[in-house]
Amino acid sequence: MSPGHVECTSSELLAVVASRELRARRTVFAGIGLPTLAASLAHLTVAPELEIVYESGVCGAHPSQLPETIADAVLITGAEAVLPMPVLFGYVLQGGHIDVGFLGAAQIDRFGNLNSSVIGDWHAPKVRLPGPGGAMEVMASAREVFVVMRRHDRRSFVDELDFCTSPGPHRALAEGVRPLGAGVTRVVTELGILASSGQGDELRLVAVHPGVTVEQAREATGWDLAVAPDLGTVQPPTAAELRLLRDEVDPGRVYLR
Amino acid sequence: MPRSAPAQPDKTMTMREAIAAHVHDGGTVSLEGFTHLIPTAAGHEIIRQGRRGLTIVRMTADIVVDQLLAAGCVTKLVSSFVGNSSAGSLGELRRRIESAEGEPLEFEEYSHYGMICRYLAGAQRLPFYPLRSYAGSDLPSVNPAIRTVTSPYADERVHVVPPVNPDVTIVHAQRADRAGNTQIWGLTGIQAEAVFAARRAVVVVEEIVADEVVRSDPNRTVIPAHAVDAVVECPRGAHPSFAQGYYDRDNAFYRSWSAISRDPDRLQAWLADWVHGTADHAEYVAKLGPEFWARLEVGEALSLPVNYGRRL
Numbered sequence: 195m196s197p198g199h200v201e202c203t204s205s206e207l208l209a210v211v212a213s214r215e216l217r218a219r220r221t222v223f224a225g226i227g228l229p230t231l232a233a234s235l236a237h238l239t240v241a242p243e244l245e246i247v248y249e250s251g252v253c254g255a256h257p258s259q260l261p262e263t264i265a266d267a268v269l270i271t272g273a274e275a276v277l278p279m280p281v282l283f284g285y286v287l288q289g290g291h292i293d294v295g296f297l298g299a300a301q302i303d304r305f306g307n308l309n310s311s312v313i314g315d316w317h318a319p320k321v322r323l324p325g326p327g328g329a330m331e332v333m334a335s336a337r338e339v340f341v342v343m344r345r346h347d348r349r350s351f352v353d354e355l356d357f358c359t360s361p362g363p364h365r366a367l368a369e370g371v372r373p374l375g376a377g378v379t380r381v382v383t384e385l386g387i388l389a390s391s392g393q394g395d396e397l398r399l400v401a402v403h404p405g406v407t408v409e410q411a412r413e414a415t416g417w418d419l420a421v422a423p424d425l426g427t428v429q430p431p432t433a434a435e436l437r438l439l440r441d442e443v444d445p446g447r448v449y450l451r
Numbered sequence: 452m453p454r455s456a457p458a459q460p461d462k463t464m465t466m467r468e469a470i471a472a473h474v475h476d477g478g479t480v481s482l483e484g485f486t487h488l489i490p491t492a493a494g495h496e497i498i499r500q501g502r503r504g505l506t507i508v509r510m511t512a513d514i515v516v517d518q519l520l521a522a523g524c525v526t527k528l529v530s531s532f533v534g535n536s537s538a539g540s541l542g543e544l545r546r547r548i549e550s551a552e553g554e555p556l557e558f559e560e561y562s563h564y565g566m567i568c569r570y571l572a573g574a575q576r577l578p579f580y581p582l583r584s585y586a587g588s589d590l591p592s593v594n595p596a597i598r599t600v601t602s603p604y605a606d607e608r609v610h611v612v613p614p615v616n617p618d619v620t621i622v623h624a625q626r627a628d629r630a631g632n633t634q635i636w637g638l639t640g641i642q643a644e645a646v647f648a649a650r651r652a653v654v655v656v657e658e659i660v661a662d663e664v665v666r667s668d669p670n671r672t673v674i675p676a677h678a679v680d681a682v683v684e685c686p687r688g689a690h691p692s693f694a695q696g697y698y699d700r701d702n703a704f705y706r707s708w709s710a711i712s713r714d715p716d717r718l719q720a721w722l723a724d725w726v727h728g729t730a731d732h733a734e735y736v737a738k739l740g741p742e743f744w745a746r747l748e749v750g751e752a753l754s755l756p757v758n759y760g761r762r763l
Contacts, residue, residue: 226537249563250485250638262702263536265486267693270637271752279485279510279641280571283564288583307587311560316593322548324534326562327511330584358589365587370608373583 200433204344204384205450207403209235209439210431212296212342212382216241219293223247223332226264227449228342229296234260234443239435247286249328251277260448283328287335290374295336297329297360297378301352302341304396304417306378308333308360316357326359333360338379338392346383348416364394385411386428388419401426459630459662462682466732469653469681470496473619474505481508481617481649482515485640486536487695490623491515492688492732493655498522499726508617510566510641514691514708517541518726520556521718527557529615531566538705542712560594565612570641572614573648579611586610620649623689624673625697626664627656631679634671636754637695643673653681655688657697669759687736687744698747 202210205228212232216222217240224233224246237244247253250265254274261269270276277286286292299308300323310329314320333339343350358365362377376392386402398420399411404427412419431439444450464472474480474497482490494515497505502524509516512530519525521543528544535541547556561569568580581600591597591610599608622642627633633654635642646652654674659682665672687694691701712718729735736744 250487251640252638263486263700265638267637267695267699267749270695276638278639278643279563279567280644283567288564311590316589318551319549322533322545324532325530325560326588326590327532328563330562330588330590331564334584334586358587361587363587367587369586371583371586373586 200431200436202431202436203450205231206436206439207431208232208342208344208382208384209450210435211387211428212340213435214240215340215380215382216244216294219244221245221247221291221293223249223287223292223295223336225249225296225298226261227298228344229298230261231439231443231449232296232342235435235439238438238442247282247292249282251279251282253277253286260444260446262448283331287328287331288374290335290337292332292336293338295332295339295375297332297339297341298343299329299341299360301350301355302343302378302381303352303355304419305364305394306339306341306362306381306390306397307355307358307365308341308378309355309357311357311359313356329360333362333377334366334373334375336375338376340380340382341378343381343383346385346411346414348414351414352416367394385414389422396420398422399425401428403428404430459628459676461629462631462676462679463629463659464681464683466492466496466655466683466685467500469493469683470500473651473653473681474500474502475618476502477504478618479506479508481615481620481645483509483620483622483641483645484689484692485511485638486692487638487640488623488625488635488642488689489513489515489692490621490655490688491690491692492685492735493621493623493653493683494519495726495732495735497524498722508615510563512544513541514705517543517708517712518722520544520547521712521715522722522726523554525556526554527559529559529561529566531561531563535708536705538702539709540712542709542714543718546715559596560590561597561612562590565597567641567644568612569615570644570648572612573616574644577614579613581609581611584610615648617645617649619651619653620645621653621655622646622674623655623694625656625694626658626660627654627679627682628662628665628676629659629682630676631674631682632665632672632676633674633679634665634668635673636671639673646674646678651680652678653683654679655683655685657686657688657694659684685732688732690736693747696749696752698744699749701747
């Protein structure tokens with residue numbers, strides 16, 4: 195165990211690890227919750243130039259408190275820009291101005307296709323989920339997509355999606371359309387990090403958290419998970435990262451539960 | 452040289468009058484406002500007047516849609532996100548879609564940009580609007596209105612969505628003059644496009660202001676009067692959402708909705724108490740009480756004025 199190691203919660207672990215993936219990125223499209231935490235922490239650490247763009251239309255937010263929603267009033271007051279929907283989705287997102295989009299999903303498959311629509315059949319679903327929102331647009335047009343999954347198990351990491359809401363590039367290419375973005379290139383979970391080169395290859399396990407075995411990760415995944423030959427170990431959150439996260443980013447512990 | 456402008460028509464009316472005049476059984480009603488300025492009070496008045504068979508068009512179908520569903524007003528929903536923000540579930544919507552019991556709900560699903568493009572096409576009276584979102588998705592397989600066309604300029608296929616032209620669009624805004632010049636600041640969302648796409652438009656505002664107020668800052672007018680048929684003054688009419696600079700979002704109510712809506716009896720009791728049990732939104736506001744509203748109060752953060760200039 196490294197000398198800087200500090201005990202942390204699962205949310206803190208995911209936020210810290212995701213934040214490091216934003217190194218040197220300029221624009222990130224982030225929803226509320228863990229993505230906001232990760233982006234806000236990255237802004238203080240590995241990506242000082244980072245601009246967070248919110249789906250509500252806010253660019254360059256300077257909130258006085260951690261926002262509770264993507265449209266929280268504190269995001270608007272003091273922001274650099276607030277854009278109407280056609281401008282945000284049409285010019286900013288589809289126009290190719292987003293480096294990294296953060297998405298969540300109920301299900302993910304080996305190619306990073308995402309389901310946020312239904313469990314079961316769309317016409318008579320067992321569970322109706324919120325649906326696409328802007329996820330499909332983020333997948334089509336952000337240069338890369340990072341996914342943070344709170345649960346790494348066979349219900350979420352599936353061999354076959356119940357419904358493909360947001361398709362990765364290979365599915366678009368199969369229909370003769372070349373999307374702007376590379377699809378999902380990083381998946382951060384409680385067990386480790388899955389990654390894809392963005393060239394249409396499968397997600398592979400590239401790192402595990404200390405104490406997690408490859409077998410554990412493979413067992414929790416609903417497909418035959420490939421493992422990178424140079425499999426790494428995720429550096430645990432440092433005391434400095436956790437201090438920033440706890441004291442600066444989310445002192446009210448809105449999301450750090 | 453002072454000029455006397457002809458008086459603009461006064462389109463102000465009460466919420467009761469506006470809904471009675473512009474929302475009819477079987478009609479298509481767009482309610483817009485992306486988390487900010489959700490026209491909840493208008494939704495409640497639709498419930499009070501017992502409208503039936505409505506098609507509701509709304510990007511983020513959230514609490515007000517769950518309430519309209521529970522009140523039996525809606526037979527079809529057109530939407531791109533059916534959830535209670537990040538705060539939980541919509542109990543009635545899930546029951547109507549997941550279970551074979553009760554009145555079925557026809558659901559036409561798009562993505563956010565798909566809905567935006569439908570309003571853009573509708574506002575411009577175009578036959579369709581292209582976008583890059585749907586290739587490879589399963590959504591077109593359950594929504595035949597999402598189609599593809601071949602570009603006439605390149606060997607390229609692109610997805611398209613049809614226009615939407617609601618019978619009426621209802622939006623909430625901070626302020627308007629009596630003729631309907633409507634000013635919004637903060638998140639302006641899709642309100643202007645939704646209004647221009649509609650055959651008729653009702654604007655609900657926190658306050659009706661003098662013409663001079665609007666004309667002191669014309670760039671803040673998001674919807675011009677000629678697109679508006681009715682102007683309704685209804686303070687706090689966007690609760691539980693917020694109005695930038697007027698009152699904050701009632702996050703506690705959003706969180707409580709999952710539990711209220713999970714139980715059909717509790718949901719009906721809520722409607723009986725807060726919608727059918729109040730004559731209008733002023734009563735709803737009074738019933739919540741001053742202590743409640745004090746918790747949603749916001750402080751001042753004024754913009755600096757700009758100089759529009761004046762010819763000397």
